[in-house]
Amino acid sequence: MGVGPLTDPVDQIFTEGINEVIVTTYNNAAPMGIIRKNDSLSMIVFRTSHTAQNIIRNGWIVAHISHDPILFVKTAFEDLSEESFIQELIGNRIIHRLRGIQNWICCNAHIEHTTPDKLFVRLEPIHVNITQVLPIPVHRGLNNIIEATVHATRFILNEDPELARFIRHHGELVLRCGGEQDKRAMRLLYEYVNTAVPGTFL
Amino acid sequence: MGVGPLTDPVDQIFTEGINEVIVTTYNNAAPMGIIRKNDSLSMIVFRTSHTAQNIIRNGWIVAHISHDPILFVKTAFEDLSEESFIQELIGNRIIHRLRGIQNWICCNAHIEHTTPDKLFVRLEPIHVNITQVLPIPVHRGLNNIIEATVHATRFILNEDPELARFIRHHGELVLRCGGEQDKRAMRLLYEYVNTAVPGTFL
Numbered sequence: 001m002g003v004g005p006l007t008d009p010v011d012q013i014f015t016e017g018i019n020e021v022i023v024t025t026y027n028n029a030a031p032m033g034i035i036r037k038n039d040s041l042s043m044i045v046f047r048t049s050h051t052a053q054n055i056i057r058n059g060w061i062v063a064h065i066s067h068d069p070i071l072f073v074k075t076a077f078e079d080l081s082e083e084s085f086i087q088e089l090i091g092n093r094i095i096h097r098l099r100g101i102q103n104w105i106c107c108n109a110h111i112e113h114t115t116p117d118k119l120f121v122r123l124e125p126i127h128v129n130i131t132q133v134l135p136i137p138v139h140r141g142l143n144n145i146i147e148a149t150v151h152a153t154r155f156i157l158n159e160d161p162e163l164a165r166f167i168r169h170h171g172e173l174v175l176r177c178g179g180e181q182d183k184r185a186m187r188l189l190y191e192y193v194n195t196a197v198p199g200t201f202l
Numbered sequence: 203m204g205v206g207p208l209t210d211p212v213d214q215i216f217t218e219g220i221n222e223v224i225v226t227t228y229n230n231a232a233p234m235g236i237i238r239k240n241d242s243l244s245m246i247v248f249r250t251s252h253t254a255q256n257i258i259r260n261g262w263i264v265a266h267i268s269h270d271p272i273l274f275v276k277t278a279f280e281d282l283s284e285e286s287f288i289q290e291l292i293g294n295r296i297i298h299r300l301r302g303i304q305n306w307i308c309c310n311a312h313i314e315h316t317t318p319d320k321l322f323v324r325l326e327p328i329h330v331n332i333t334q335v336l337p338i339p340v341h342r343g344l345n346n347i348i349e350a351t352v353h354a355t356r357f358i359l360n361e362d363p364e365l366a367r368f369i370r371h372h373g374e375l376v377l378r379c380g381g382e383q384d385k386r387a388m389r390l391l392y393e394y395v396n397t398a399v400p401g402t403f404l
Contacts, residue, residue, distance in 0.1 A: 009336050013336055013337065013338055013339070015338070017342070020341070020342060034339070036381070102337075103337045130337065131337075132335060132336060133335065135215065135267045135332065135333075135335045136221075136267070137222055138269065139219060140222060140348065140349070147342070147346075147375075166371070178220075179219035
Protein backbone atom coordinates (compact mmCIF):
# COMPACT_ATOMS: atom_id res chain seq x y z
CA MET A 1 0.00 0.00 0.00
CA GLY A 2 3.04 2.30 -0.29
CA VAL A 3 3.30 5.26 -2.61
CA GLY A 4 5.91 3.25 -4.47
CA PRO A 5 9.48 4.42 -4.83
CA LEU A 6 9.65 8.06 -3.83
CA THR A 7 10.97 10.50 -6.40
CA ASP A 8 13.60 13.17 -5.78
CA PRO A 9 13.68 15.58 -4.03
CA VAL A 10 11.00 14.16 -1.68
CA ASP A 11 13.01 10.96 -1.42
CA GLN A 12 15.99 12.86 0.00
CA ILE A 13 14.00 15.19 2.24
CA PHE A 14 12.05 12.65 4.27
CA THR A 15 14.18 10.00 5.98
CA GLU A 16 12.98 6.78 7.62
CA GLY A 17 11.14 7.42 10.89
CA ILE A 18 9.22 10.51 11.96
CA ASN A 19 9.85 13.82 10.19
CA GLU A 20 8.45 16.84 12.01
CA VAL A 21 6.82 19.39 9.71
CA ILE A 22 4.09 22.00 9.85
CA VAL A 23 1.05 20.67 8.02
CA THR A 24 -1.59 22.97 6.59
CA THR A 25 -5.09 21.99 5.59
CA TYR A 26 -8.03 24.34 4.82
CA ASN A 27 -7.33 27.51 6.91
CA ASN A 28 -5.45 25.44 9.47
CA ALA A 29 -1.85 24.72 10.48
CA ALA A 30 -0.48 22.18 12.98
CA PRO A 31 2.84 20.45 13.67
CA MET A 32 2.66 16.85 12.50
CA GLY A 33 5.00 13.90 12.14
CA ILE A 34 5.28 12.51 8.64
CA ILE A 35 6.24 8.85 8.87
CA ARG A 36 8.46 7.38 6.21
CA LYS A 37 8.47 3.59 6.18
CA ASN A 38 9.17 1.18 3.31
CA ASP A 39 9.36 4.11 0.90
CA SER A 40 5.86 5.29 1.67
CA LEU A 41 4.74 8.41 3.52
CA SER A 42 1.93 8.54 6.05
CA MET A 43 0.54 10.43 9.05
CA ILE A 44 -1.52 9.43 12.05
CA VAL A 45 -4.08 12.10 12.91
CA PHE A 46 -6.40 12.40 15.91
CA ARG A 47 -10.01 12.45 14.67
CA THR A 48 -10.92 15.34 16.94
CA SER A 49 -8.39 17.64 15.25
CA HIS A 50 -9.16 20.25 12.58
CA THR A 51 -6.50 18.52 10.47
CA ALA A 52 -8.50 15.26 10.49
CA GLN A 53 -11.79 16.95 9.68
CA ASN A 54 -10.21 18.85 6.79
CA ILE A 55 -8.49 15.75 5.39
CA ILE A 56 -11.81 13.87 5.43
CA ARG A 57 -13.50 16.74 3.59
CA ASN A 58 -10.75 17.83 1.16
CA GLY A 59 -8.17 15.05 0.74
CA TRP A 60 -5.02 17.19 0.67
CA ILE A 61 -2.32 18.53 2.99
CA VAL A 62 0.72 20.76 2.54
CA ALA A 63 3.88 19.79 4.51
CA HIS A 64 6.15 22.78 5.28
CA ILE A 65 9.79 22.34 6.25
CA SER A 66 10.57 24.79 9.04
CA HIS A 67 13.10 25.15 11.84
CA ASP A 68 11.23 28.00 13.56
CA PRO A 69 10.62 27.05 17.23
CA ILE A 70 7.92 29.70 17.70
CA LEU A 71 5.94 28.40 14.73
CA PHE A 72 6.00 24.84 16.09
CA VAL A 73 4.72 25.96 19.50
CA LYS A 74 2.14 28.42 18.14
CA THR A 75 0.57 26.04 15.64
CA ALA A 76 0.44 23.27 18.29
CA PHE A 77 -1.74 25.38 20.59
CA GLU A 78 -3.61 28.05 18.64
CA ASP A 79 -5.17 28.85 15.29
CA LEU A 80 -3.21 31.13 13.00
CA SER A 81 -4.97 34.16 11.53
CA GLU A 82 -6.38 33.89 8.00
CA GLU A 83 -3.65 36.23 6.73
CA SER A 84 -1.06 33.59 7.63
CA PHE A 85 -2.21 31.51 4.65
CA ILE A 86 -1.68 31.85 0.92
CA GLN A 87 -4.13 30.18 -1.42
CA GLU A 88 -2.70 28.51 -4.48
CA LEU A 89 -4.11 26.46 -7.34
CA ILE A 90 -2.47 23.00 -7.50
CA GLY A 91 -4.04 20.75 -10.13
CA ASN A 92 -7.74 21.55 -9.94
CA ARG A 93 -7.80 22.40 -6.21
CA ILE A 94 -7.15 25.51 -4.17
CA ILE A 95 -4.71 24.61 -1.39
CA HIS A 96 -3.79 26.73 1.65
CA ARG A 97 -0.10 27.06 2.51
CA LEU A 98 1.86 29.18 4.97
CA ARG A 99 3.09 32.63 3.99
CA GLY A 100 6.84 33.09 4.35
CA ILE A 101 7.83 29.42 4.21
CA GLN A 102 9.86 28.65 1.15
CA ASN A 103 9.94 24.87 1.23
CA TRP A 104 6.70 22.92 1.00
CA ILE A 105 5.29 19.76 -0.50
CA CYS A 106 1.62 19.39 -1.40
CA CYS A 107 0.23 15.86 -1.02
CA ASN A 108 -2.96 13.99 -1.74
CA ALA A 109 -4.13 12.56 1.59
CA HIS A 110 -5.87 9.16 1.35
CA ILE A 111 -7.49 7.70 4.45
CA GLU A 112 -6.23 4.10 4.61
CA HIS A 113 -8.05 3.04 7.73
CA THR A 114 -9.58 4.51 10.86
CA THR A 115 -10.02 3.70 14.52
CA PRO A 116 -12.48 5.42 16.88
CA ASP A 117 -9.67 7.89 17.75
CA LYS A 118 -7.39 8.11 14.76
CA LEU A 119 -7.07 8.35 11.00
CA PHE A 120 -4.25 6.54 9.22
CA VAL A 121 -3.49 8.72 6.22
CA ARG A 122 -1.31 7.82 3.25
CA LEU A 123 0.40 10.78 1.59
CA GLU A 124 1.12 11.07 -2.11
CA PRO A 125 3.29 14.07 -3.04
CA ILE A 126 1.83 15.89 -6.04
CA HIS A 127 3.62 19.24 -6.06
CA VAL A 128 7.01 20.19 -4.64
CA ASN A 129 8.35 23.69 -3.98
CA ILE A 130 11.89 23.21 -2.73
CA THR A 131 14.93 25.48 -2.89
CA GLN A 132 18.40 24.39 -1.82
CA VAL A 133 19.61 25.85 1.46
CA LEU A 134 22.80 26.05 3.51
CA PRO A 135 23.30 22.94 5.64
CA ILE A 136 22.52 23.52 9.31
CA PRO A 137 23.75 21.60 12.35
CA VAL A 138 21.49 19.78 14.78
CA HIS A 139 20.38 22.37 17.34
CA ARG A 140 19.57 21.27 20.88
CA GLY A 141 17.50 24.40 21.54
CA LEU A 142 15.09 23.60 18.72
CA ASN A 143 15.16 19.83 19.44
CA ASN A 144 14.13 20.31 23.03
CA ILE A 145 11.32 22.65 21.99
CA ILE A 146 9.98 19.96 19.67
CA GLU A 147 10.14 17.30 22.40
CA ALA A 148 8.48 19.63 24.91
CA THR A 149 5.72 20.51 22.42
CA VAL A 150 4.86 16.86 21.74
CA HIS A 151 4.68 16.16 25.49
CA ALA A 152 2.67 19.33 26.14
CA THR A 153 -0.07 18.58 23.63
CA ARG A 154 -0.50 15.17 25.32
CA PHE A 155 -0.25 16.58 28.84
CA ILE A 156 -3.17 18.92 28.14
CA LEU A 157 -5.29 15.89 27.27
CA ASN A 158 -4.31 13.53 30.12
CA GLU A 159 -2.55 15.73 32.74
CA ASP A 160 -0.04 12.94 33.41
CA PRO A 161 2.50 14.43 35.89
CA GLU A 162 5.29 12.34 34.29
CA LEU A 163 4.79 14.38 31.10
CA ALA A 164 4.96 17.65 33.07
CA ARG A 165 8.30 16.48 34.45
CA PHE A 166 9.63 15.83 30.93
CA ILE A 167 8.39 19.23 29.75
CA ARG A 168 10.28 20.90 32.61
CA HIS A 169 13.41 18.87 31.80
CA HIS A 170 13.31 20.01 28.17
CA GLY A 171 12.58 23.58 29.29
CA GLU A 172 15.73 23.61 31.41
CA LEU A 173 17.77 22.35 28.44
CA VAL A 174 16.27 25.08 26.22
CA LEU A 175 17.47 27.67 28.76
CA ARG A 176 20.96 26.13 28.64
CA CYS A 177 21.23 25.28 24.94
CA GLY A 178 18.81 27.58 23.13
CA GLY A 179 18.96 31.01 21.56
CA GLU A 180 16.53 33.87 22.27
CA GLN A 181 13.94 32.50 19.83
CA ASP A 182 14.02 29.08 21.51
CA LYS A 183 13.62 30.65 24.94
CA ARG A 184 10.69 32.77 23.72
CA ALA A 185 9.09 29.63 22.27
CA MET A 186 9.52 27.81 25.58
CA ARG A 187 7.93 30.69 27.56
CA LEU A 188 5.04 30.63 25.11
CA LEU A 189 4.67 26.86 25.62
CA TYR A 190 4.56 27.25 29.41
CA GLU A 191 1.84 29.91 28.99
CA TYR A 192 -0.30 27.69 26.77
CA VAL A 193 -0.01 24.78 29.20
CA ASN A 194 -0.80 26.99 32.19
CA THR A 195 -3.88 28.36 30.43
CA ALA A 196 -5.13 24.82 29.72
CA VAL A 197 -4.08 23.33 33.08
CA PRO A 198 -3.73 26.25 35.55
CA GLY A 199 -0.83 26.10 37.99
CA THR A 200 1.22 23.44 36.16
CA PHE A 201 4.34 25.59 35.70
CA LEU A 202 5.07 28.33 38.23
CA MET B 203 36.07 39.32 22.86
CA GLY B 204 33.79 38.12 20.03
CA VAL B 205 35.00 37.26 16.55
CA GLY B 206 33.11 40.33 15.38
CA PRO B 207 30.22 40.13 12.95
CA LEU B 208 30.20 36.69 11.39
CA THR B 209 30.47 36.50 7.64
CA ASP B 210 28.24 34.41 5.35
CA PRO B 211 27.78 31.48 5.11
CA VAL B 212 29.00 30.80 8.67
CA ASP B 213 26.61 33.48 9.91
CA GLN B 214 23.63 31.57 8.52
CA ILE B 215 24.82 28.10 9.49
CA PHE B 216 25.34 28.62 13.21
CA THR B 217 22.33 30.01 15.08
CA GLU B 218 22.22 31.40 18.61
CA GLY B 219 22.59 28.67 21.25
CA ILE B 220 24.31 25.31 20.94
CA ASN B 221 24.98 23.84 17.50
CA GLU B 222 25.91 20.14 17.53
CA VAL B 223 28.74 19.28 15.13
CA ILE B 224 31.52 16.72 14.82
CA VAL B 225 34.81 18.42 15.63
CA THR B 226 38.11 17.06 14.39
CA THR B 227 41.53 17.92 15.76
CA TYR B 228 44.82 16.09 15.07
CA ASN B 229 43.79 12.45 14.33
CA ASN B 230 40.71 12.83 16.52
CA ALA B 231 36.96 13.32 16.12
CA ALA B 232 34.31 14.05 18.77
CA PRO B 233 30.79 15.50 18.88
CA MET B 234 30.91 19.01 20.30
CA GLY B 235 28.53 21.90 20.84
CA ILE B 236 29.54 25.13 19.14
CA ILE B 237 28.06 28.02 21.07
CA ARG B 238 26.95 31.11 19.19
CA LYS B 239 26.39 34.10 21.43
CA ASN B 240 26.62 37.82 20.61
CA ASP B 241 27.89 36.98 17.14
CA SER B 242 30.87 35.06 18.42
CA LEU B 243 31.57 31.33 18.29
CA SER B 244 33.04 29.30 21.13
CA MET B 245 33.31 25.83 22.64
CA ILE B 246 33.75 24.54 26.17
CA VAL B 247 36.08 21.51 26.24
CA PHE B 248 36.94 19.16 29.10
CA ARG B 249 40.72 19.33 29.74
CA THR B 250 41.00 15.54 29.95
CA SER B 251 39.77 15.11 26.34
CA HIS B 252 41.96 14.54 23.29
CA THR B 253 40.21 17.54 21.76
CA ALA B 254 41.50 19.82 24.55
CA GLN B 255 45.05 18.47 24.38
CA ASN B 256 45.13 18.93 20.60
CA ILE B 257 43.73 22.47 20.76
CA ILE B 258 46.39 23.44 23.31
CA ARG B 259 49.11 22.02 21.04
CA ASN B 260 47.83 23.00 17.58
CA GLY B 261 45.29 25.83 17.86
CA TRP B 262 42.80 24.64 15.22
CA ILE B 263 39.62 22.60 14.88
CA VAL B 264 37.41 21.56 11.96
CA ALA B 265 33.62 21.63 12.55
CA HIS B 266 31.70 19.14 10.36
CA ILE B 267 27.97 19.44 9.76
CA SER B 268 26.46 15.97 9.88
CA HIS B 269 23.06 14.38 10.52
CA ASP B 270 24.44 10.84 10.80
CA PRO B 271 23.30 9.31 14.13
CA ILE B 272 25.93 6.54 14.01
CA LEU B 273 28.75 9.05 13.58
CA PHE B 274 27.59 11.06 16.61
CA VAL B 275 27.48 7.96 18.82
CA LYS B 276 30.72 6.43 17.51
CA THR B 277 32.82 9.58 17.87
CA ALA B 278 31.42 10.16 21.38
CA PHE B 279 32.71 6.82 22.63
CA GLU B 280 35.60 5.60 20.50
CA ASP B 281 38.53 6.72 18.36
CA LEU B 282 38.08 6.56 14.61
CA SER B 283 40.73 4.79 12.55
CA GLU B 284 43.42 6.91 10.88
CA GLU B 285 41.85 6.21 7.47
CA SER B 286 38.77 8.14 8.57
CA PHE B 287 40.73 11.38 8.25
CA ILE B 288 41.88 13.41 5.28
CA GLN B 289 44.83 15.76 5.69
CA GLU B 290 44.57 19.11 3.98
CA LEU B 291 46.73 22.23 3.84
CA ILE B 292 44.82 25.29 5.08
CA GLY B 293 47.00 28.41 5.28
CA ASN B 294 50.35 27.10 6.50
CA ARG B 295 48.95 24.21 8.55
CA ILE B 296 47.98 20.64 7.85
CA ILE B 297 44.49 20.05 9.27
CA HIS B 298 42.70 16.70 9.68
CA ARG B 299 39.10 16.48 8.55
CA LEU B 300 36.61 13.63 8.14
CA ARG B 301 36.45 11.68 4.90
CA GLY B 302 33.01 11.66 3.30
CA ILE B 303 31.63 14.78 4.97
CA GLN B 304 30.99 17.52 2.48
CA ASN B 305 30.32 20.46 4.75
CA TRP B 306 33.02 21.65 7.11
CA ILE B 307 34.45 24.85 8.56
CA CYS B 308 38.07 25.12 9.69
CA CYS B 309 38.62 27.48 12.64
CA ASN B 310 41.50 28.90 14.61
CA ALA B 311 40.93 27.89 18.23
CA HIS B 312 42.10 30.45 20.82
CA ILE B 313 42.03 29.53 24.50
CA GLU B 314 40.29 32.46 26.20
CA HIS B 315 40.45 31.17 29.75
CA THR B 316 40.73 27.94 31.66
CA THR B 317 39.47 26.32 34.85
CA PRO B 318 40.94 23.20 36.48
CA ASP B 319 38.43 21.14 34.41
CA LYS B 320 37.67 23.09 31.26
CA LEU B 321 39.00 25.18 28.41
CA PHE B 322 36.93 28.09 27.08
CA VAL B 323 37.85 28.26 23.42
CA ARG B 324 37.02 31.08 21.00
CA LEU B 325 36.61 29.96 17.39
CA GLU B 326 37.57 32.05 14.37
CA PRO B 327 36.46 30.54 11.04
CA ILE B 328 39.30 30.68 8.52
CA HIS B 329 38.20 28.30 5.76
CA VAL B 330 34.71 27.23 4.73
CA ASN B 331 33.76 24.26 2.55
CA ILE B 332 29.99 24.42 2.20
CA THR B 333 27.67 23.17 -0.54
CA GLN B 334 23.96 23.91 -0.61
CA VAL B 335 21.71 20.97 0.27
CA LEU B 336 18.03 20.07 0.22
CA PRO B 337 16.21 21.34 3.31
CA ILE B 338 15.46 18.59 5.81
CA PRO B 339 12.79 18.46 8.52
CA VAL B 340 13.52 18.14 12.21
CA HIS B 341 13.82 14.39 12.89
CA ARG B 342 12.91 13.04 16.32
CA GLY B 343 14.95 9.88 15.78
CA LEU B 344 18.17 11.84 15.34
CA ASN B 345 17.25 14.38 18.04
CA ASN B 346 16.72 11.72 20.64
CA ILE B 347 20.04 10.06 19.71
CA ILE B 348 21.81 13.38 20.29
CA GLU B 349 20.12 13.87 23.68
CA ALA B 350 20.90 10.29 24.70
CA THR B 351 24.54 10.68 23.64
CA VAL B 352 25.06 13.84 25.70
CA HIS B 353 23.54 12.13 28.77
CA ALA B 354 25.52 8.94 28.17
CA THR B 355 28.94 10.65 28.05
CA ARG B 356 28.10 12.24 31.40
CA PHE B 357 26.61 9.08 32.88
CA ILE B 358 29.87 7.22 32.24
CA LEU B 359 31.69 9.83 34.35
CA ASN B 360 29.26 10.14 37.28
CA GLU B 361 26.90 7.09 37.03
CA ASP B 362 23.95 9.28 38.10
CA PRO B 363 20.86 6.99 37.83
CA GLU B 364 18.73 10.02 36.82
CA LEU B 365 20.82 10.22 33.62
CA ALA B 366 20.34 6.49 32.95
CA ARG B 367 16.59 7.10 33.19
CA PHE B 368 16.78 9.89 30.61
CA ILE B 369 18.88 7.73 28.29
CA ARG B 370 16.25 4.98 28.48
CA HIS B 371 13.46 7.53 27.82
CA HIS B 372 15.25 8.78 24.69
CA GLY B 373 15.97 5.20 23.64
CA GLU B 374 12.26 4.37 23.75
CA LEU B 375 11.50 7.42 21.61
CA VAL B 376 14.17 6.37 19.10
CA LEU B 377 12.41 2.99 18.79
CA ARG B 378 9.11 4.81 18.15
CA CYS B 379 10.31 7.72 16.01
CA GLY B 380 13.57 6.62 14.41
CA GLY B 381 14.61 4.84 11.24
CA GLU B 382 16.91 1.82 11.05
CA GLN B 383 20.06 3.97 11.28
CA ASP B 384 18.76 5.68 14.42
CA LYS B 385 17.92 2.33 16.02
CA ARG B 386 21.37 0.96 15.15
CA ALA B 387 22.95 4.07 16.69
CA MET B 388 20.90 3.58 19.86
CA ARG B 389 21.91 -0.08 20.18
CA LEU B 390 25.54 0.98 19.75
CA LEU B 391 25.09 3.60 22.48
CA TYR B 392 23.64 1.02 24.91
CA GLU B 393 26.65 -1.23 24.18
CA TYR B 394 29.17 1.53 24.88
CA VAL B 395 27.46 2.43 28.16
CA ASN B 396 27.23 -1.22 29.22
CA THR B 397 30.93 -1.71 28.50
CA ALA B 398 31.82 1.33 30.64
CA VAL B 399 29.25 0.66 33.39
CA PRO B 400 28.33 -3.05 33.21
CA GLY B 401 24.69 -3.95 33.76
CA THR B 402 23.23 -0.47 33.20
CA PHE B 403 20.94 -1.43 30.32
CA LEU B 404 19.62 -4.98 30.12
